[in-house]
Amino acid sequence: xxxxxxxxxxxIKRLRKEKKITQAELCxxxxxxxxxxxxxxxxxxxxxxxxxxVAKRLKVPLSMLFQDHLRSDVFQSYDEQLADLLRTxxxxxxxxxxxxxxxxxxxxxxxxxxxxYQVIVQERSGQIHYLKxxxxxxRLLNKEQLWFESATLYLRIQMGMxxxxxxxxxxELADDLFQNLxxxxxxxxxxxxxxxxxxxxxxxxxxxxxxxxxxxxxxxQGIQESLQLEDGHFLGHFxxxxxxxxxxxxxxxSDIQRDFTMAYSLFCAFxxxxxxxxxxxxxxxxxxxxx
Numbered sequence: 001x002x003x004x005x006x007x008x009x010x011x012i013k014r015l016r017k018e019k020k021i022t023q024a025e026l027c028x029x030x031x032x033x034x035x036x037x038x039x040x041x042x043x044x045x046x047x048x049x050x051x052x053x054v055a056k057r058l059k060v061p062l063s064m065l066f067q068d069h070l071r072s073d074v075f076q077s078y079d080e081q082l083a084d085l086l087r088t089x090x091x092x093x094x095x096x097x098x099x100x101x102x103x104x105x106x107x108x109x110x111x112x113x114x115x116x117y118q119v120i121v122q123e124r125s126g127q128i129h130y131l132k133x134x135x136x137x138x139r140l141l142n143k144e145q146l147w148f149e150s151a152t153l154y155l156r157i158q159m160g161m162x163x164x165x166x167x168x169x170x171x172e173l174a175d176d177l178f179q180n181l182x183x184x185x186x187x188x189x190x191x192x193x194x195x196x197x198x199x200x201x202x203x204x205x206x207x208x209x210x211x212x213x214x215x216x217x218x219x220x221q222g223i224q225e226s227l228q229l230e231d232g233h234f235l236g237h238f239x240x241x242x243x244x245x246x247x248x249x250x251x252x253x254s255d256i257q258r259d260f261t262m263a264y265s266l267f268c269a270f271x272x273x274x275x276x277x278x279x280x281x282x283x284x285x286x287x288x289x290x291x
Contacts, residue, residue: 006042007072008051011065013040015058026057075110075150082117091125109150115140116157123164130164137161155181155194159201166205178202189229196226200234203241216245236266240279243286260286 016026027036030053038044046054055062078101085094094117101114116137123133137157140146147154158181165174182202186195199222206215222238243259246252260279264287267276280287 005039005045008046008065009040009042012036012054012058015060015065016040019058021058026054030054030057074105074107075113078105078110079113082114086117086121086124089124091121094121109153112140112143112146112150113153116153116160120160130168134161134164137164151191152194155184155191155198159194159198162205163201166201166208171205171209174205178205192225192229193231193233196222196229196231196234199225200237200241203238207241207244210248212245212248216242216249219245232266232270236263236270236272236275239263239266240275243283247286257286257288261288 012026016023023033023036023040027033030036031050035044036054039046039050051065052062055065078097082094082097085091085097098114098118098121102111105111105114119128119133119136119140122128123130128136137160141154141157141161158177162174162177162181165171165177178198178201181198182195186192199218203215203218203222206212206218219238219241222234223242226232226235226238239259240263243256243263246256246259260283264276264279267273267279
């Protein structure tokens with residue numbers, strides 16, 4: 001799905017409700033109510049002429065209808081920067097960037113992203129206890145409108161809480177969170193990709209607990225859903241997980257070799273040298289035809 005029509009539709013709907021205007025009032029003399037409904041739901045791409053008339057009816061500049069798209073771009077940019085700093089343990093720089101976002105960005109969705117990273121960085125760097133970090137994430141999770149502003153961030157905060165529990169051995173609490181996440185509805189491509197990451201993280205938890213059969217089931221699900229979405233971000237990790245689970249369960253050697261070889265090939269294809277190196281160091285005997 002093209003994100004731009006969805007974001008424009010979301011912004012039209014948000015502004016209409018903010019100004020207490022009905023769909024019938026908004027579309028009168030412009031288009032049918034069925035048409036404006038499809039636009040608001042992201043099912044139709046509106047023409048510039050229609051957008052100009054809608055903006056005039058809402059008494060806002062035309063550029064306001066593109067705000068959600070711009071907000072998404074800013075969100076993604078800061079998300080990538082903060083994730084890179086966190087991944088490379090550059091905690092001081094990550095905190096500086098998150099503080100910069102909070103002091104300069106007008107979008108509440110982006111500010112909430114910065115707050116999320118602040119908590120994770122503070123816990124990782126030993127500035128706060130993990131239970132305090134969980135409490136901070138819970139408060140952020142309970143903020144009014146968070147789900148509607150960014151369902152993706154809402155799910156990631158829950159996953160962040162689950163991961164904190166896993167890292168500190170509170171597997172029962174983590175399992176409850178992961179089960180709730182897995183049973184949630186994922187209606188968009190974006191949310192389905194978040195679900196794939198959730199499945200991978202849940203598989204890692206089950207691996208740590210040595211629940212190999214349950215982990216194998218989750219990993220199979222992750223592979224299937226990744227292939228359906230044609231999303232390769234976690235596919236190599238899933239094949240690695242599956243190979244490991246099968247190895248621990250004394251599965252068929254040829255199946256284990258296929259999984260580890262597929263994982264190795266995907267790590268090479270997606271330029272993941274750290275994962276590629278680790279696999280060869282620990283499981284080279286299972287990799288067929290290593291490069």
